Amino acid sequence: MHDRLEPDAPVTCDACDADAFAIASTREETITGHVHLTLRCGACGHWQDHTMSFREAARFHEHYEATRRQITRLLVAYMRSEALGA
Numbered sequence: 001m002h003d004r005l006e007p008d009a010p011v012t013c014d015a016c017d018a019d020a021f022a023i024a025s026t027r028e029e030t031i032t033g034h035v036h037l038t039l040r041c042g043a044c045g046h047w048q049d050h051t052m053s054f055r056e057a058a059r060f061h062e063h064y065e066a067t068r069r070q071i072t073r074l075l076v077a078y079m080r081s082e083a084l085g086a
């Protein structure tokens, strides 16, 4: 079971339902107005391809960046507590 940082993840892993991805490649098709993403699940390593509209890709990117910011905040809080000897 994986804790999601955002409840409404635009993309989840086909294998384990996590929403933590590394982006391996991105390809834009201006003719069809879609973006092709190859994603690797950070939880289980499953690879999957997604084709999204630009609007869906923007929502994915927004969620991805929000997750990154939350991880950064957690790491900073952890490092501060370590520095204080907590």
Ligand SMILES: [Zn+2]
Pocket: 013, 014, 015, 016, 017, 018, 041, 042, 043, 044, 045, 046
């Ligand atoms: Zn997974």
